[in-house]
Amino acid sequence: MTIRATLAAAATATALMASGAHAADCAYTEEDPFDLEAAQIEEIYACLQDKMAEGYAKEGDEIGTAYRGWTATSTRPAVAGPHGNRLLNTFVNDVAAEQYLKFEDGDFVMPVGSVLAKESVSLSKKKKTARPGPLFIMTKMEAGSIPETSDWLYAGLQPNGKVMKVKQSFCHDCHSAFDTQDAMGYPMEEVRVSN
Numbered sequence: 001m002t003i004r005a006t007l008a009a010a011a012t013a014t015a016l017m018a019s020g021a022h023a024a025d026c027a028y029t030e031e032d033p034f035d036l037e038a039a040q041i042e043e044i045y046a047c048l049q050d051k052m053a054e055g056y057a058k059e060g061d062e063i064g065t066a067y068r069g070w071t072a073t074s075t076r077p078a079v080a081g082p083h084g085n086r087l088l089n090t091f092v093n094d095v096a097a098e099q100y101l102k103f104e105d106g107d108f109v110m111p112v113g114s115v116l117a118k119e120s121v122s123l124s125k126k127k128k129t130a131r132p133g134p135l136f137i138m139t140k141m142e143a144g145s146i147p148e149t150s151d152w153l154y155a156g157l158q159p160n161g162k163v164m165k166v167k168q169s170f171c172h173d174c175h176s177a178f179d180t181q182d183a184m185g186y187p188m189e190e191v192r193v194s195n
């Protein structure tokens with residue numbers, strides 16, 4: 001092939017990959033997310049993990065760019081139920097790590113400046129695909145600054161790195177149920193990283 005033909009072929013291949021309906025998705029065949037075995041979850045995550053990190057970082061968001069270098073709180077993603085039956089995987093920054101990894105149930109407050117970032121993977125039964133969902137974020141603000149959410153600021157990034165519109169009360173109405181865990185849900189017990 002001439003150089004020109006090679007380039008043309010490469011361009012066509014790239015275009016095909018980009019336009020292919022689900023070229024970037026990963027296969028997912030299970031009917032019910034709760035029936036997924038650990039190995040299947042690991043396979044889905046292995047297929048998606050690079051794409052996810054690239055997507056969240058795409059618009060240069062500070063958290064979206066940095067969170068993968070933070071402390072992992074679980075040994076693999078897991079399905080908890082809330083957050084749309086997605087696979088969930090939480091990373092926490094240095095300020096948060098020590099306290100978060102205690103998975104404490106009691107009378108404590110996370111240090112100001114704690115940031116918790118949770119990746120999510122959406123599983124579509126209909127399309128039989130797994131693809132990146134939002135990156136859900138919680139940041140602990142100054143004591144007393146947002147009494148209605150226990151000083152947590154809720155936020156999110158879309159899989160393409162764009163900032164999501166988040167209604168604080170929507171997130172906190174559910175998170176406030178974890179009132180002895182400073183409003184944190186924690187990963188499923190079987191996947192928690194031990195301190």
Ligand code: HEC
Pocket residue numbers: 078079080082083088089090116117118136137138154155156166167170171172174175183184185186187188
């Ligand atoms: C219906 C209940 C519910 C709603 C609504 C909800 N969450 Fe959660 N969230 C949970 C549960 C349960 C967990 C822990 C499960 C897990 O991570 O495996 C969790 C975990 C998280 C975590 C990981 C830190 C931790 O341990 O709590 C973040 C970050 C988070 N949610 C952000 C958000 C944001 C942002 C919103 C609003 C856009 C939101 N959540 C709405 C139930 C909810």
